[in-house]
Amino acid sequence: MPSSPRPSPPPPPTSSAAPGREALSRERVVAAAVAIADADGLGAVTMRRVAADLHCEAMSLYHHVPSKDALLAALADEVLRQVAQATAAVTASSWDDAVRRRCLAARDVMLRHPWAPGLVAAQTTSPPSVWPVYEQLVGTLTEAGFDDDLAHRAIHALGSMLLGFSRELFESDGDTLAPDPGETAVGENLPNLARMAASVVHETDGALSVCDTRAEFEFTLDLVLSGLDRHRLARSGA
Amino acid sequence: MPSSPRPSPPPPPTSSAAPGREALSRERVVAAAVAIADADGLGAVTMRRVAADLHCEAMSLYHHVPSKDALLAALADEVLRQVAQATAAVTASSWDDAVRRRCLAARDVMLRHPWAPGLVAAQTTSPPSVWPVYEQLVGTLTEAGFDDDLAHRAIHALGSMLLGFSRELFESDGDTLAPDPGETAVGENLPNLARMAASVVHETDGALSVCDTRAEFEFTLDLVLSGLDRHRLARSGA
DNA sequence: ACCTGAACACCGTTCAAGT
DNA sequence: ACCTGAACACCGTTCAAGT
Numbered sequence: 297m298p299s300s301p302r303p304s305p306p307p308p309p310t311s312s313a314a315p316g317r318e319a320l321s322r323e324r325v326v327a328a329a330v331a332i333a334d335a336d337g338l339g340a341v342t343m344r345r346v347a348a349d350l351h352c353e354a355m356s357l358y359h360h361v362p363s364k365d366a367l368l369a370a371l372a373d374e375v376l377r378q379v380a381q382a383t384a385a386v387t388a389s390s391w392d393d394a395v396r397r398r399c400l401a402a403r404d405v406m407l408r409h410p411w412a413p414g415l416v417a418a419q420t421t422s423p424p425s426v427w428p429v430y431e432q433l434v435g436t437l438t439e440a441g442f443d444d445d446l447a448h449r450a451i452h453a454l455g456s457m458l459l460g461f462s463r464e465l466f467e468s469d470g471d472t473l474a475p476d477p478g479e480t481a482v483g484e485n486l487p488n489l490a491r492m493a494a495s496v497v498h499e500t501d502g503a504l505s506v507c508d509t510r511a512e513f514e515f516t517l518d519l520v521l522s523g524l525d526r527h528r529l530a531r532s533g534a
Numbered sequence: 535m536p537s538s539p540r541p542s543p544p545p546p547p548t549s550s551a552a553p554g555r556e557a558l559s560r561e562r563v564v565a566a567a568v569a570i571a572d573a574d575g576l577g578a579v580t581m582r583r584v585a586a587d588l589h590c591e592a593m594s595l596y597h598h599v600p601s602k603d604a605l606l607a608a609l610a611d612e613v614l615r616q617v618a619q620a621t622a623a624v625t626a627s628s629w630d631d632a633v634r635r636r637c638l639a640a641r642d643v644m645l646r647h648p649w650a651p652g653l654v655a656a657q658t659t660s661p662p663s664v665w666p667v668y669e670q671l672v673g674t675l676t677e678a679g680f681d682d683d684l685a686h687r688a689i690h691a692l693g694s695m696l697l698g699f700s701r702e703l704f705e706s707d708g709d710t711l712a713p714d715p716g717e718t719a720v721g722e723n724l725p726n727l728a729r730m731a732a733s734v735v736h737e738t739d740g741a742l743s744v745c746d747t748r749a750e751f752e753f754t755l756d757l758v759l760s761g762l763d764r765h766r767l768a769r770s771g772a
Numbered sequence: 773a774c775c776t777g778a779a780c781a782c783c784g785t786t787c788a789a790g791t
Numbered sequence: 792a793c794c795t796g797a798a799c800a801c802c803g804t805t806c807a808a809g810t
Binding site: 392395396399400403413414417418440441442443446449450453454456457513514516517518519520521522523524525527528531532 | 633634637641651652656681684688691692694695754755758761762763765766769770
């Protein structure tokens, strides 16, 4: 075996030449970028700055991340992973209490990363960590008696409450709510989401196409408006 | 007295030396930037690119816009001006129909400028063009019998539906819904908003501070959840 | 006053070269 | 294989100089 300056039999984390520096990895790069964004804002996340914080050169990062856009996408995914973890831990006796606590838990995560909602909204393709969040939500709604169509509308209506952005409400092209089937065995890992997506796609009664964002927008809008009207009536009656 | 917006007697647009080129102005700079963003995305909006489209040099822009950030803020304000114009034209017989049509009109504007919701959300200070939109909304709600507190909650709940973003829902520090009093004679131009802001600020029954974003978030959330529950019951009953 | 050329201090990224 | 120095093509912005 080649003579190494650190032939330590139980090599801790690094087997590289440099003794002081820990080996670079995608996780360390992402973690450093998150720390920078938290401390100095998303604008401070620069390839050169991330590299400096990791005590390496900017070009070294390209061995673990294909581009800066990919790094930003990884940041968005990392935050959604935290959201998924926070919401997965929530338990409640009723479906609405469960959803309510999960939205508040997601909000807590976003408040710790104020740059996250904007970054998540800017992603052109859905970060994979969002699917478990939706899967759990659809599962809860289905158990509570929601049919697939109503669960689908609920996901759209609750999207901005869960993720802090409402991008999908303002999109014109649909198919937002369907995870890539080839990605990771959707049918196995995301059974509720897969069933709902298939059910909604086959819906052709005219009210809903694949993802009619105009219809989803109006549904959420009517939810809010009718709720406000009930508050108005309750107050004027008292 | 109606002071005409164009008191200029005859001189066409340009009195400068260059004959072919029209004189630069803040309006032309902003318009060029909007056109670039519409055509090639917000990332294409570059001082050098805007200047090239106006057939001048990048540094000339700084005579009409103090910085690129200021230019982007002007872009956000321009889109909200279009929203204000679109919503101001809406008439309806009931308050909820009026609000509903205004939200849809705002959405139409945003769909024509897909970069706008994100840019508006990124603004750290509220673009002034948003105040007329809120003023009209509060006026409509007040006429319909909303008290100031409920109108205030309604504005928060409808914010993302009107503007395509939900930034305020995820903010931790309040006072979002109070226009700068010194800016433009709030009491005169924004009477409903001024009254509501004053009323809500004085509220101290514990339920609401100046702008308790956590409380606003929960209010909107409960609006959506209870609305979904009514849909669930209606469908299971049928 | 309004506009401009050159220059400065940054970016993301490529590439050939190191180990 | 992983890392790096130098270099390229861009940024936003300053400044002294033009008209």
